[in-house]
Amino acid sequence: MAKKVTSPRPVRPAASSAPAPVPSAPVPAPAADIYAELIRQASGGDPQAMERLLTRVQEVAWRFSMAVCGRADDAEDAMQEALIKTYRYTSSIREPEAFRPWLHRTVKNACLMNRRKRVHEPARLESIDAARAGTGATPIDPPDPGRNPEEITANTRLKARLQTALKALPPSYRAIVFLREMQGLSTREVATAMGLSEANVKTRLSRARKSLQTALEEAAS
Numbered sequence: 001m002a003k004k005v006t007s008p009r010p011v012r013p014a015a016s017s018a019p020a021p022v023p024s025a026p027v028p029a030p031a032a033d034i035y036a037e038l039i040r041q042a043s044g045g046d047p048q049a050m051e052r053l054l055t056r057v058q059e060v061a062w063r064f065s066m067a068v069c070g071r072a073d074d075a076e077d078a079m080q081e082a083l084i085k086t087y088r089y090t091s092s093i094r095e096p097e098a099f100r101p102w103l104h105r106t107v108k109n110a111c112l113m114n115r116r117k118r119v120h121e122p123a124r125l126e127s128i129d130a131a132r133a134g135t136g137a138t139p140i141d142p143p144d145p146g147r148n149p150e151e152i153t154a155n156t157r158l159k160a161r162l163q164t165a166l167k168a169l170p171p172s173y174r175a176i177v178f179l180r181e182m183q184g185l186s187t188r189e190v191a192t193a194m195g196l197s198e199a200n201v202k203t204r205l206s207r208a209r210k211s212l213q214t215a216l217e218e219a220a221s
Helices: 031-043 047-069 072-092 096-116 128-132 149-168 171-182 187-194 198-220
Strands: none
Touching (some): 047 072, 047 096, 072 096, 096 171, 096 187, 149 198, 171 187, 171 198, 187 198
């Protein structure tokens, strides 16, 4: 009698002990992409996009104009000009990704025009925190309630030294430091905004950093 042949039972794969992948948090869009998207929406007739765009322009233009102009009244004029030009020419912007350099260049030119009217007046620089005072905005570096008074005092002194060192920089150097270090623009974007070559921007930024470092070290000694 022939033996009955049975087919082998299917082998189940062993359960993996590896944990399930954790979904990564969404990466925030770069500022340039946010501006570009708002410009496209505003050009298409979206009034809310225009409102959001002008709100961003107002804050950035004010901070940059205070760093470059050094006077609240000149900064106000430069900011208003930036807002007006943004509102007027949004629909005709051909390269939305290049908006940020254009915005900073517009503010810089307005500051230079006002400065020429006051060639005999000494240039001065107000701190960004001082510029925001009275506007209801949160300070950029608010005191940490968890720190002791000695740490708060040391931080206040450091900020004062930094502001003094920034005041000593030439206006173009201050503007480059602001755009590169505070606004996060690329070297190419800074060069476009300032009307300089990329090599010139790198040279001035390097000199500004060394000057700031030297000034802070001398103030601390």
